[in-house]
Amino acid sequence: MPLPRLIPCLDVAGGRVVKGVRFAGLAEVGDPVELAEAYSDAGADELVFLDVEATLEGRAALKGLVARVADRLAIPLMVGGGVHTVGDAEALLSSGADKVSVNSAALVRPALVSELAARLGSQAVVVAIDTAAGEVWSRAGTERAGREVVSWAREAEQCGAGEILLTSIDADGTREGYDLEVTRAVADAVSIPVIASGGAGSARHVADVLQVAQAALLASILHENPARLTALRHELRKLGVPLRDAA
Amino acid sequence: MNVAVCEYGAGNVRSVVVAFERLGVDARVTSSPADVAAAKLAVLPGVGSAASAMEGLRERGLDAALRERVAAAGSTLGICLGLQLALEESEEDGGVPGLAIIPGRAVRLSAGRVPRIGWAPVEPGGDVFYFAHSYAAETTAAVSRSEGIVAVAARGSFVGVQFHPEKSGAAGARFLARCLSRA
Numbered sequence: 156m157p158l159p160r161l162i163p164c165l166d167v168a169g170g171r172v173v174k175g176v177r178f179a180g181l182a183e184v185g186d187p188v189e190l191a192e193a194y195s196d197a198g199a200d201e202l203v204f205l206d207v208e209a210t211l212e213g214r215a216a217l218k219g220l221v222a223r224v225a226d227r228l229a230i231p232l233m234v235g236g237g238v239h240t241v242g243d244a245e246a247l248l249s250s251g252a253d254k255v256s257v258n259s260a261a262l263v264r265p266a267l268v269s270e271l272a273a274r275l276g277s278q279a280v281v282v283a284i285d286t287a288a289g290e291v292w293s294r295a296g297t298e299r300a301g302r303e304v305v306s307w308a309r310e311a312e313q314c315g316a317g318e319i320l321l322t323s324i325d326a327d328g329t330r331e332g333y334d335l336e337v338t339r340a341v342a343d344a345v346s347i348p349v350i351a352s353g354g355a356g357s358a359r360h361v362a363d364v365l366q367v368a369q370a371a372l373l374a375s376i377l378h379e380n381p382a383r384l385t386a387l388r389h390e391l392r393k394l395g396v397p398l399r400d401a402a
Numbered sequence: 403m404n405v406a407v408c409e410y411g412a413g414n415v416r417s418v419v420v421a422f423e424r425l426g427v428d429a430r431v432t433s434s435p436a437d438v439a440a441a442k443l444a445v446l447p448g449v450g451s452a453a454s455a456m457e458g459l460r461e462r463g464l465d466a467a468l469r470e471r472v473a474a475a476g477s478t479l480g481i482c483l484g485l486q487l488a489l490e491e492s493e494e495d496g497g498v499p500g501l502a503i504i505p506g507r508a509v510r511l512s513a514g515r516v517p518r519i520g521w522a523p524v525e526p527g528g529d530v531f532y533f534a535h536s537y538a539a540e541t542t543a544a545v546s547r548s549e550g551i552v553a554v555a556a557r558g559s560f561v562g563v564q565f566h567p568e569k570s571g572a573a574g575a576r577f578l579a580r581c582l583s584r585a
Contacts, residue, residue, distance in 0.1 A: 157520025278534040
């Protein structure tokens with residue numbers, strides 16, 4: 156197996172990195188290109204840009220942002236938010252993204268995952284799943300999707316998803332640790348890599364989830380502070396997690 | 403033109419161009435067989451399916467241009483799918499004939515989680531590179547491996563890598579710089 160990955164996630168809106176509280180009161184927190192470069196220098200194995208607005212105007216801004224970041228970065232870049240068609244995904248990839256993640260649009264129409272995989276290859280297609288108490292939620296956790304998390308993960312894999320990005324809504328933002336139970340259930344049910352998301356508060360939490368998932372998404376634990384990533388990688392190595400040496 | 407990066411409708415070629423530009427060389431995306439013939443180094447990148455990629459190469463006459471270039475000892479680098487396309491055949495899509503620049507075939511990975519995605523060491527050398535693939539080369543031209551999987555294969559003036567040097571940070575940049583210095 157490849158080495159476990161640490162993946163900082165940056166929320167963007169209108170092409171800028173923002174920090175919001177429950178999707179409200181978005182404030183710009185930094186220049187996306189500088190922040191992305193700093194995370195790359197701090198040893199990020201990959202980066203995620205999540206477009207939290209994904210409006211029509213925002214989409215053009217997102218493409219511009221992806222191009223500016225990809226021109227400076229030499230690590231993989233995943234972009235999520237607002238991908239509804241193969242054309243949306245192709246536009247992001249031609250701007251320099253390596254993979255796209257789809258969430259609500261895939262729940263509405265699972266064939267989208269098959270279409271993306273056929274056109275872009277499975278390695279470029281991530282299905283993001285938001286879950287609470289075993290159920291799948293869509294539209295940023297505001298609507299029940301009427302699906303059970305493990306069966307949806309299996310279906311996504313069968314449609315050609317290359318990775319599952321699994322966010323526990325229950326754990327998200329609590330900093331009390333990842334939801335190991337649901338992460339293990341999904342990782343055991345599929346044979347594609349699983350990226351765990353939600354709940355990281357300490358190096359121990361990250362080390363624990365990397366026992367069951369292949370990668371850990373890091374959002375609020377980093378606070379848009381790349382120095383925290385450097386310290387975290389150091390702490391994880393001391394806990395015996397085999398991270399790559401970025402030098 | 404120093405580096406010609408083949409554009410044939412298969413994925414993110416921009417990152418490859420940018421990676422070479424960072425090394426201070428003039429790299430350009432091209433679909434022209436003449437550019438491929440004239441470059442100091444030709445690069446065949448690619449992600450996605452083997453069948454549609456081969457079709458894309460044929461439509462542009464790049465299949466013949468790449469074969470002729472390697473036959474004439476012109477330095478050529480295949481990345482990821484670009485390595486797999488250089489083989490005689492891929493078992494993807496029910497069997498797809500390749501460029502037959504190097505012997506062997508691309509077979510679906512059977513161990514571990516597939517796609518195999520992430521950073522892994524390549525031996526000999528121990529450098530860690532980023533991989534994202536579901537198929538891998540089975541070839542007598544292998545020169546290095548990662549977890550037993552062919553990571554680099556070479557024959558004559560062609561070098562193919564399964565990993566993505568353009569996405570592999572400092573180690574990837576060092577690898578591309580070595581390719582340039584040998585071209």
